[in-house]
Amino acid sequence: MAKQLNVFVDNRIGRIKSITEVLFKAGINIRAMAVQDRGDFGLVKLIVNNPEKAVFALQENNFACKEKDVLAIVLKDRPGGLFELLKVFPEDNVNILDAYGFAAETIKGSVFFVEVKDVEQVSQFLESKGFKVLTDAEVLEI
Amino acid sequence: MATVFRNKAIECISRTDLAKYQLKHFNQTIASALQTPFYQKRLKKLGIYSSADIKSLDDIKKIPFTVKDDLRDSYPKGLLAVDIKDVVRIHTSSGTTGIPTVIYHTQSDLDNWTELVTRSLVACGVTDEDVFQNMMTYGMFTGGLALHYGAERLGALVIPSSSGNTQRQLQLMKDFQTTVVHATPSFMFHVASKIKELGYSQEDFSLKKAFLGAEPYSENTRRKIEEFYKIDAYNSYGLSEMNGPGVAFECTHKKDMHIWEDAYIVEIINPETGERLPDGQQGELVLTTLKRCATPLLRYRTRDLTTIIADPCPCGRTHRRISRIMGRTDDMMIINGANVFPSQIEQVIMKIPEVGNNYQICLTRDGALDRLTVKVEIYSKLFAGDLSELEKLKAKIRDALKASIIINVAVELHEPGSLPAFELKAKRVVDLREKL
Numbered sequence: 001m002a003k004q005l006n007v008f009v010d011n012r013i014g015r016i017k018s019i020t021e022v023l024f025k026a027g028i029n030i031r032a033m034a035v036q037d038r039g040d041f042g043l044v045k046l047i048v049n050n051p052e053k054a055v056f057a058l059q060e061n062n063f064a065c066k067e068k069d070v071l072a073i074v075l076k077d078r079p080g081g082l083f084e085l086l087k088v089f090p091e092d093n094v095n096i097l098d099a100y101g102f103a104a105e106t107i108k109g110s111v112f113f114v115e116v117k118d119v120e121q122v123s124q125f126l127e128s129k130g131f132k133v134l135t136d137a138e139v140l141e142i
Numbered sequence: 143m144a145t146v147f148r149n150k151a152i153e154c155i156s157r158t159d160l161a162k163y164q165l166k167h168f169n170q171t172i173a174s175a176l177q178t179p180f181y182q183k184r185l186k187k188l189g190i191y192s193s194a195d196i197k198s199l200d201d202i203k204k205i206p207f208t209v210k211d212d213l214r215d216s217y218p219k220g221l222l223a224v225d226i227k228d229v230v231r232i233h234t235s236s237g238t239t240g241i242p243t244v245i246y247h248t249q250s251d252l253d254n255w256t257e258l259v260t261r262s263l264v265a266c267g268v269t270d271e272d273v274f275q276n277m278m279t280y281g282m283f284t285g286g287l288a289l290h291y292g293a294e295r296l297g298a299l300v301i302p303s304s305s306g307n308t309q310r311q312l313q314l315m316k317d318f319q320t321t322v323v324h325a326t327p328s329f330m331f332h333v334a335s336k337i338k339e340l341g342y343s344q345e346d347f348s349l350k351k352a353f354l355g356a357e358p359y360s361e362n363t364r365r366k367i368e369e370f371y372k373i374d375a376y377n378s379y380g381l382s383e384m385n386g387p388g389v390a391f392e393c394t395h396k397k398d399m400h401i402w403e404d405a406y407i408v409e410i411i412n413p414e415t416g417e418r419l420p421d422g423q424q425g426e427l428v429l430t431t432l433k434r435c436a437t438p439l440l441r442y443r444t445r446d447l448t449t450i451i452a453d454p455c456p457c458g459r460t461h462r463r464i465s466r467i468m469g470r471t472d473d474m475m476i477i478n479g480a481n482v483f484p485s486q487i488e489q490v491i492m493k494i495p496e497v498g499n500n501y502q503i504c505l506t507r508d509g510a511l512d513r514l515t516v517k518v519e520i521y522s523k524l525f526a527g528d529l530s531e532l533e534k535l536k537a538k539i540r541d542a543l544k545a546s547i548i549i550n551v552a553v554e555l556h557e558p559g560s561l562p563a564f565e566l567k568a569k570r571v572v573d574l575r576e577k578l
Contacts, residue, residue: 006527008520010557036529040554043529062559064520066527097528 001119002072002139003051007044008064011037019044019063026057031142032113034100045098047072047113049140069119072139074132075110077103082112088129094122104142111142145394145457146269148261152404153459160403160460161199167432168202168407169193174438177223180216181440202407207416207428208442213243213383222246224436233284235382235481245382246436252291254433255385258402259292262391265400265457266351266376270297273318277325278356278479279305284386285356285479289324292388298322305329305479308336316346324353326479330367330375331510349373355380355387356479358467377466383442384429390464398451398463405433408462409441410450413471421452426471427464445471475505475571478512482547484571487516490546496524496535500561505573512575515552516543522558 009015016035023030023046032047048054051067058065075081082101089096094116101112111134116122123133134142147153155163173193175181188204189195213221222229224246231252234244247255268274274293280286286304293300301314305325311333314320325333330352337344352367352375364375379399380387389406390399401408407430410419419425427444431437447470451463475482484503491497498519506513518539520532536553543551 008525008532008555008557010560015557038529038532041532041556043527043532059522062522062557064522064525064558066525068527097530 001069001123001136002047002113002134003136004068004070004113004115005046005048005051005054005058006066006068007046007058009042009044011040011042016044018061019046019058022057022061022063023048023054026053028054028057031139032100032102032111034098034113036098045100045113045115047139068115071112071114071116071119071123071126072134073112073114073126074107074134075101075112077108077110081110085112085126085131088126088131090122090125094118106142111139145459146264146267147459148257148264153261153265153461155404155460157460163404164407164432165196165199167404168199168430169196171430171432171434171438171440172196174223174435175440178216178221178438180212180220181438199407202409202430202441203418205440207411208439210243210383210443210445214241217241218244221437221439223438224248229436233282233382233386235282243383244437245385247385247434248436251385251434251436254405255288255388256291256295258385258388258405259288260295261402262378262388263289263292263296263298263353265391265393265459266353266374267394268293268296268298268322268351272296272298272321272350273301274298274322274324275301275303275311275314275318275320277303277305277311277323277329283480284380284382285324288380288385288387289353293322308333309340312337312340312342312346315349316342319348321348322351322353323349324355326356327354327359327363327367328357328478328507328510328512330354330371334367334370335509344371347371351376353378357476358469361466379446379464379467381444381446383439383444384431385434389429393455393457393459395456397455398465400455400459400461401450401464403461406431408450408464410448411443413447421450421462424449424465424468443471445474447471473571475503475573477505477514477549480547480549482514482549486547487543488570490542491516491518491539494535494539494542496521497539498522498558500559500563501570502561503571505571505575507575513552514549515554517554517556517561519556519558519561 029049034045036043055067097115099114101110103110126133228248229246230249231247232244234242276290278285303314349371350373352373354375355378368375376392378387379390390401392399409428410425411428413426427446427448429442431439447468449465473484498521500519502517504515539553
């Protein structure tokens with residue numbers, strides 16, 4: 001399963017910059033990123049090339065961060081690509097906590113990252129519907 | 143204008159007669175105190191086995207001070223001097239460490255207390271023709287009930303409106319032509335700011351007097367409130383350990399507060415050394431109850447800083463006065479009239495595992511009302527990475543604090559290591575409120 005880092009940040013100037021600085025100094029490459037804002041604080045979500053090393057570097061620098069399993073679903077990079085997925089997504093019993101995506105040249109498609117509670121179960125369900133859910137290693141190769 | 147008294151014989155008693163009166167009641171208080179497990183142990187150690195062992199008022203100096211911790215350690219019954227069936231009411235307050243304190247009242251205790259309040263209201267010119275709107279919280283907080291009964295005994299029309307609900311307060315003030323209110327100064331400012339917004343004008347009201355209490359404020363604040371409402375505002379002093387309101391009150395001359403010396407022995411001490419200070423010098427107020435049967439307290443350290451003013455007052459009352467409270471000898475915070483210690487907050491948040499090591503307590507003013515924000519650092523190792531968990535943590539802290547200090551708190555979560563850390567004694571309270 002793809003690994004995402006959730007980093008707790010105060011809502012004040014320069015916090016995301018600090019994260020990127022820590023990761024840069026540790027030689028980490030950020031592949032995708034999203035921010036969830038809750039007023040006084042927020043979560044920065046990161047897909048990186050070396051999650052373990054990134055967690056270590058961030059924790060060394062006092063950041064509270066947690067590695068989470070997320071779904072990395074391959075979509076067709078064309079109109080309706082995301083719609084095709086959401087049509088079959090078992091929305092009635094799966095709550096999407098957060099989602100973001102990007103188009104990736106190397107796989108001739110898009111990758112859509114989805115945070116859900118029961119990652120394994122949703123992953124198996126999507127694969128049964130013909131969707132490709134990338135493994136951790138596959139995400140790193142994009 | 144001639145001074146009106148509730149009980150001229152007592153209020154204008156000569157100092158010599160007052161001393162005799164005090165000694166008689168001090169003897170009774172010692173007898174009562176010897177009925178409590180706490181004082182029995184303490185007084186017997188000093189060789190005081192009965193009230194006969196007290197020969198003069200000066201003997202009080204032999205007795206050690208009673209402090210808030212003694213009340214806490216004696217909870218619930220260590221300071222109860224009567225049979226519990228003779229108790230008709232209790233007032234408890236939440237303690238700094240989660241252990242509450244309790245003061246018991248017999249019917250005669252309540253009667254004496256109410257009489258002090260009635261006397262105080264009369265000293266400020268309240269009569270049975272007044273309409274008295276009591277905008278203080280009722281319940282365990284002594285401020286509401288004390289003035290309620292005091293004004294009733296005087297024969298005023300009492301509106302027990304309690305605190306909050308500005309719209310209804312204004313409606314009642316208009317419909318019943320309230321002449322006297324009892325409120326915190328911050329609530330008076332808050333109400334003032336809402337009059338127009340809620341569709342009223344100053345002409346709708348007949349207010350003449352306000353009793354302002356439960357939180358410290360300056361002469362300047364009194365003046366502002368008096369000018370805005372075109373009324374007389376009076377200061378008073380009390381603390382729940384000494385009943386509540388009715389300990390000291392201004393008279394119509396508004397020059398410091400007469401402390402009712404027929405009910406309390408008043409001392410001012412150096413808070414560092416405990417040494418007694420002469421009149422006119424600022425120090426910590428120490429009080430001994432003279433008329434309380436159920437919970438007598440000897441030399442109770444109030445932690446409030448003030449000065450005794452012994453000069454005669456133009457009103458003719460012989461009871462000395464105390465100045466406005468100048469501060470505290472501990473770190474107690476007063477938030478919208480309620481007393482809160484930083485240690486109470488610490489006690490609550492440090493029990494929550496997801497909270498890290500550092501926290502900060504911020505006091506700000508939102509309009510006229512105080513706002514308490516507790517900032518805590520999250521604990522890295524228990525960070526689950528989910529927003530929903532963080533929201534739950536916030537609610538958990540908020541609910542736990544509300545249950546402990548009975549005040550609504552805004553909670554902020556912060557990154558580990560982001561709040562100021564202190565090597566020795568942490569200064570965790572940031573009070574950004576402008577002084578009232």
